[in-house]
Amino acid sequence: LEGKTIAAPLALAFPILESVVLEEDELLQNLWANLLVTATDPARQAEVKRGFIHLIRQLDPIDAAVVKLLYRTYVDKLVLRNQGKHAAGDGFFHPRNAAIPGSTAQKTLGIPAMIAELALENLCRLGLANTLADISGQQVSLSVLGLKLMDACAGASPSP
Template sequence: MGPVEVTTETAKAVQEVAKTAGKGIDAATAMGGFIANYVRGPVEQGLGIFEDKLRYARWERQQRLMQRAEAFLAERGLKEPPNGLPLKFAVPLLQAASLEDDDNLQDLWAHLLVNASVEPEIASHRMFVNMLENMSSLDARVLLVLKQSSTAPHDAIITGNLPASAPVWRPEMPQSDAQPSEEVLLSLANLDRLGAITGLGTAGGGTSWVAVHVTILGRKLIDACSAAA
């Protein structure tokens, strides 16, 4: 590619960024106007309320993330991270973690951050960030219960009582077709989509969620996001 083509491509990229930024500004202004209608003030006041709230909310979550990470480091007997993280792992992790408004999920992010700095192998698995970013608090709780219940990779874990408990199926157990709640079914389906679990195949080619297996990826994710043993 010659200098002219490079310049042209750069100009196009700048234009696209400008368009995106412009849309963001328009959306924020619209929200400011929406708030202004309700507080009976100027658009500038509504926009200020909107921006200040977002800024404070993110600052608050950032502060909590730092505090939790420092606490988890201290639990390991460390005052600072022993290893640096690659940017392609650290940047998306920190962005997602600082926006997370669920305390339980943010603790998982903080553990992942600390654990990756202690064990560099974790930071080579970008999929951990992608998986956690696509999980709800219920998803994380369900996966943790499943992993804690299982003692072997090929255990079939009964799901009917999730998220309270999930016993491993044994031959001496009576046959049961009990399904978990619809909310848990959706959670199981999402965990399957993310590659953390697999359901049982049916004769018709579908998937049954009466029992599931936790994949090696699901196990490694929970380990990476948990306190050190």
Template sequence: MTDDSKAIDEVAKTSGKAIDAGRELGSFISKYVGGPLDQAMGIVEDKLKYLRWERQIRLMERANKFLSERGLQQPTRKVPMQIAIPIMQGGSLEEDDSLQDRWAALLVNVADESSGSEVRRAFISILEDLSPLDAIVLEKIYDISAVPRDKNEVWTTSLPEQALGTKPEAEDLRPSAPVELSLGNLARLGLISSAMAWGGIAMLSRVHRTVLGYEFLKAIKHSSKSCDQ
């Protein structure tokens, strides 16, 4: 076989894999939006063709895994396209695995009628604005094992390791600069609110949790049992 023939053969193999992957992804999308396969394939071509192939596949695999862990083979409610497509786009563009898992969990939660999660477009834009550290800090603040749900006041000094329900003994109550920046972003998004102020400036050493924060975290959190959401 000549070098040209080998090159042509490799291109053919790669193209075949891409076509097969596209069909698999089209079938996956069709399950969620409830449309025919050719419509789903059109969505893949028109909306997702610019996304990285390996991130698309990982998102699909994680969503399928989360469904399986709930004992589900298929979504139990169809997701509107104006919700499903932005989630798939956002999840496919996300390069951090921990954040992409949250996109997959969001997709599964809105596709599971027993999850208790409301379908809200706002959750998509909020998740797009989170960094990996933001997500960790948010989960620590809402961790019921660290701070009881009925106690709204949270001290942030020890984050990202843990959130505190009582005032720490340390003299410097300010969290680290990266954590303070994350807290500022979470406050901007309405996921927490400041419990302290000095000279009219919000202090983030102590924060309050919000209804939006609870509902958002429930929507992006995976559980093998939907009743635990």
């Protein structure tokens, strides 16, 4: 964090602290901790929505790994886009433009196909990811809600 911090509203701080203390998975602990950091940053506090707490509570560690993979893919494609002929201010880069094949999560994370499918279904149920089928098979991307959640949980380095 650069500069000052402010107290997070109690309605956000208490459930986040409660959840991070009870969480055993390191990736989920990091999501909680970074969400709290964002809530104490005066320039970014408005990014933290109360609903994010309920969404993270419904993630299993595998779900968190998959949504992180989708977010990392989005950020990587956004960086490439901004380095190319387009300027960074050329408008919103929709997460669906960073879709990956549905099998990527399974292969990248080294998890069974059924576990990956369940994680994707849970992320879609929560509205954090979208799937679409095309001629090349199932494609998966973050939703705008998923993007904003992960931006808020990215600590000091949200998507550009």
